[in-house]
Structures are given as C-alpha cells and as structure tokens.
Amino acid sequence: MTAVKIIKVLGTSEESWEDAAQAAVEEASQTVDDIHGVEVEDWTANVEGGAITSYKATVEIAFPVHESSGDA
Template sequence: MAVLKVIEILANSEKSWEDATKKAVIHAGKSVKNIRSVYVKEQSASIKNNEVADFRVNVKITFEVD
C-alpha cells in the first residue's frame, strides 16, 4: 500500500500558466521525491499598464512517502 501526501505551492511565470506549473513541479522536486501528479487548483494573473505582467498558479502536488 502506498502512502501519498499532498502539498500546496504557489508559483508564477512571465510566459504562461503552463510554465508556472512546470516551475512549481521543478522547485518542489528539489526537496520532494516520488512526485506522482500535479493539480492546478487556481489560476490568476497580475496586470501592469493594461497588460498581463505574470501568470500565477496555485497547485497541489501529490507524492509518495517512503
């Protein structure tokens, strides 16, 4: 039987929500092993001068505990 844990991470990117999600997984992978999945809980963007300045995601990352 596998034991799974879920953590919540906020990340941002100037490119896209997809890039922000990838950054969240890469950053989590530096200290968390056995990542199984990522769930994008929320998406938002900040605006500067009437343009999107950056894309933000709130993700849940699931990983297996040894």
C-alpha cells in the same frame, strides 16, 4: 497500502500559466522525491496597465509517504 501526501506550491512565470505550473513542479522536485501527480488548483495573474505582467499557478503536488527505515 500507500499513503500519499499533498502539498501546495505557487509557481510564477512572465510567459504563461503553463510555465508557472512547470516552475512549481520543478521547484518542488528539488526537495520532494517521487512526485507522482499534480493538480492545478488555481490560475491567477498580476496586471499592470491593462496587460498581464506575471502568471501564477497554484499546484497541488502528490507524492508517496515512505516508511521510515527505523534507524533513529
């Protein structure tokens, strides 16, 4: 049986929510191996002067928990 760990990551972009979600995955992949899936939990944005200035995506990232090799 495979155990899966889920973490939340917040990505940001000045272009779009999609870019913000992609930024979250790219950042997480630098320290997390074998990312198998994501779920966008929340879309938010900063607004100034009546216009969106930055997009934010809260992303849940799923990856398998690997068994330790027993080398301590």
